[in-house]
Amino acid sequence: MISNLINRKIFTLLKVQxxxxxxxxxxxxxxxISGIIPFFMLNIWxxxxxxxxxxxxxxxxxRYFLCAFxxxxxxxxxxxxxxxxxxxxxxxxxxLIQPLNPFFxxxxxxxxxxxxxxxxxxxIAFLFFIFNPxxxxxxxxxxxxxxxxxxxxxxxxxxxxQSIVACLCFWTEKASSIERLLxxxxxxxxxxxxxxxxxxxxxxxxxxxxxxxxxxxFPANLLSGNETNISRGLSMQIIWILLxxxxxxxxxxxxxxxxxxxxx
Amino acid sequence: xxxRKYLKVYKKFxxxxxxxxxxxxxxxxxxxxxAILSLIGSIFLLSIFFENNGYIGGWKFEQALIIQGxxxxxxxxxxxxxxxxxxEIVKHIREGTLDFVLLKPIDSQFFISLKRITPSxxxxxxxxxxxxxxxxxxxxxxxxxTFLTLCLxxxxxxxxxxxxxxxxxxxxxxxFVKTWNATEVLRSFLYIGRFPLNSxxxxxxxxxxxxxxxxxxxxxxAEVFLGLSQLWEILLEVIVAxxxxxxxxxxxxxxxxxxxxxxx
Numbered sequence: 001m002i003s004n005l006i007n008r009k010i011f012t013l014l015k016v017q018x019x020x021x022x023x024x025x026x027x028x029x030x031x032x033i034s035g036i037i038p039f040f041m042l043n044i045w046x047x048x049x050x051x052x053x054x055x056x057x058x059x060x061x062x063r064y065f066l067c068a069f070x071x072x073x074x075x076x077x078x079x080x081x082x083x084x085x086x087x088x089x090x091x092x093x094x095x096l097i098q099p100l101n102p103f104f105x106x107x108x109x110x111x112x113x114x115x116x117x118x119x120x121x122x123x124i125a126f127l128f129f130i131f132n133p134x135x136x137x138x139x140x141x142x143x144x145x146x147x148x149x150x151x152x153x154x155x156x157x158x159x160x161x162q163s164i165v166a167c168l169c170f171w172t173e174k175a176s177s178i179e180r181l182l183x184x185x186x187x188x189x190x191x192x193x194x195x196x197x198x199x200x201x202x203x204x205x206x207x208x209x210x211x212x213x214x215x216x217x218f219p220a221n222l223l224s225g226n227e228t229n230i231s232r233g234l235s236m237q238i239i240w241i242l243l244x245x246x247x248x249x250x251x252x253x254x255x256x257x258x259x260x261x262x263x264x
Numbered sequence: 265x266x267x268r269k270y271l272k273v274y275k276k277f278x279x280x281x282x283x284x285x286x287x288x289x290x291x292x293x294x295x296x297x298x299a300i301l302s303l304i305g306s307i308f309l310l311s312i313f314f315e316n317n318g319y320i321g322g323w324k325f326e327q328a329l330i331i332q333g334x335x336x337x338x339x340x341x342x343x344x345x346x347x348x349x350x351x352e353i354v355k356h357i358r359e360g361t362l363d364f365v366l367l368k369p370i371d372s373q374f375f376i377s378l379k380r381i382t383p384s385x386x387x388x389x390x391x392x393x394x395x396x397x398x399x400x401x402x403x404x405x406x407x408x409x410t411f412l413t414l415c416l417x418x419x420x421x422x423x424x425x426x427x428x429x430x431x432x433x434x435x436x437x438x439x440f441v442k443t444w445n446a447t448e449v450l451r452s453f454l455y456i457g458r459f460p461l462n463s464x465x466x467x468x469x470x471x472x473x474x475x476x477x478x479x480x481x482x483x484x485x486a487e488v489f490l491g492l493s494q495l496w497e498i499l500l501e502v503i504v505a506x507x508x509x510x511x512x513x514x515x516x517x518x519x520x521x522x523x524x525x526x527x528x
Contacts, residue, residue: 026440030446031445036452037452043468044463053315053317177294177298184302184305194309194312194313199312
C-alpha cells in the first residue's frame with residue numbers, strides 16, 4: 001500500500017517534470033552543447049601526441065573523452081541553484097507543507113532533464129563518430145549495465161554533495177558560491193579534462209581517496225574499455241553515498257528548524 | 265557634457281552595486297578562494313600537458329603561462345563586468361523590466377552593460393597580472409614603451425571582442441527569451457582560450473579564428489608579449505575588434521525593434 005503510494009508520487013513527479021522539461025528543450029540542447037569541453041581536450045591530447053607518454057592509444061583516448069562527455073551529461077547537478085532561488089523567493093514554504101521532502105521534487109527534475117537530454121547527447125555522439133569513425137565500439141552488455149549504474153551513482157554523489165550545500169541556504173543567502181568553489185576540484189580532478197592516469201604521482205597518491213575520480217574518470221574508463229578497478233570503483237562510490245547521506249539528513253533536519261517563511 | 269553625465273551615472277552604478285555586493289562578505293571571501301584554486305587547477309592541467317613534452321603547438325611551458333595569465337585577466341574582467349550584467353538582460357526581458365531601462369534618458373546599452381559589478385573578479389585580474397609579471401621575468405622580456413603600448417592595445421582589443429561576443433549572445437534573448445544558458449555555451453568555447461591556438465587541429469583552429477575569434481583574444485596578445493607577433497596580426501586584431509564592437513551595437517539597436525514589452 002505504502003510502496004504503491006510512493007510509486008505513484010514518484011511517477012507523477014517524473015511525468016510533471018518531464019513535460020516541463022520538454023517545454024524548454026532548446027535550453028537543454030544548449031546545456032548539452034556547453035558540455036563539449038572534453039572534445040577540445042581530446043583534440044589537444046591527440047594533436048600533440050601527449051597520449052604516448054601514458055600508454056593510451058588514440059582510439060582508446062577518444063573513446064575515453066566521449067564517455068567522459070556522456071557521463072558528465074548524465075551526472076550534471078544544479079540543485080543548489082534551484083533551491084537557492086526557491087528559498088530566497090519563498091517558494092520553499094509551500095513545498096514544506098506538502099508531505100514530501102522537497103528534494104524529491106528536485107531529484108525528479110534532474111531525472112526528467114536527463115531523459116530530455118538523452119537525444120541531444122546521442123546526436124553529439126553521432127557527430128563525433130562521423131569525424132572519428134575508427135573509434136566506434138560496442139561495449140559488452142554487462143559493462144554497459146555497470147557503467148550506467150556507476151554513472152547513476154556518480155550522479156547520486158554529486159546530488160548529495162550539492163543538496164548538503166543547498167541546505168546551507170537556511171543559514172546563508174548565497175550558498176551557490178560554495179558550490180562554485182567545490183566545482184573547481186570537481187573540474188580538475190574528476191577526469192573531465194585529463195584522465196586521472198595521466199596525473200603526476202604526487203596527486204595520484206591521494207586523489208583516489210577523494211570522491212572526485214569516481215565522478216567521471218571511473219565510469220568513463222569503465223564504459224570506454226580502458227583499464228580500471230571495477231570493484232574498488234563501485235565500492236568507493238557506495239561508501240561515499242553512505243557517508244554523505246546521513247550528513248544530508250542531519251543538515252536538512254537542522255536547517256528546516258532554522259527556516260523562517262517569507263514575511264516572518 | 266554628455267561624457268560627464270555618463271561618468272557621473274557610472275559612479276552611481278559603482279556605488280550602489282558595490283554597496284549591495286559588500287553585504288555578502290563571506291561570499292566575496294569564498295569567491296577569492298575559488299579564483300586562487302581555479303588558477304592553481306589550470307596551471308596543474310598545463311603542467312600535465314608539458315610533463316613529457318617540451319613543446320605544445322610550438323609553445324614552451326613558460327610561454328604558455330603567458331596565455332594563462334592573459335586568460336585569467338580576461339576571465340576576471342568577464343566575471344566582474346560582463347557576467348553579472350549581461351546575464352541580467354535575460355531577466356529584464358522575461359520579467360518585462362527592460363521597459364524601464366528603455367524609458368530612462370540614458371543609452372540602454374550603457375545601462376545594461378555596466379549597471380552591476382562583482383568585486384570578487386578583481387582578484388582574478390590581480391592574479392593574472394602577477395602571473396604575467398612572473399612570466400616577463402622568466403622569459404626575460406625587455407620592457408620598453410612600444411612593448412607596453414602594443415600590449416595595452418592588443419589586450420584592450422581582446423576585451424572589446426570578448427564584450428561583443430557576450431553582448432551578441434545576450435541580445436539574442438530578445439527573440440528566444442529563455443536562453444540564458446547560451447552564455448554557458450560561449451563560456452565553454454572560451455575555455456580553449458587557455459591554451460595556445462596552435463595546439464589544436466587545423467579545422468578547430470580555423471573555426472576558432474573565423475567564427476568565434478578566440479584566437480585573437482589570447483593568442484595574439486601572448487605573441488605580442490613574446491615579441492613574436494607580426495604587425496599585420498596586431499592590425500587585424502584592431503580591425504576585428506572595431507568590427508565586433510560596431511556590429512554588436514547595430515545588432516542591439518536592430519534587436520530592440522523586435523522587443524515587445526511585457527504585456528503585449
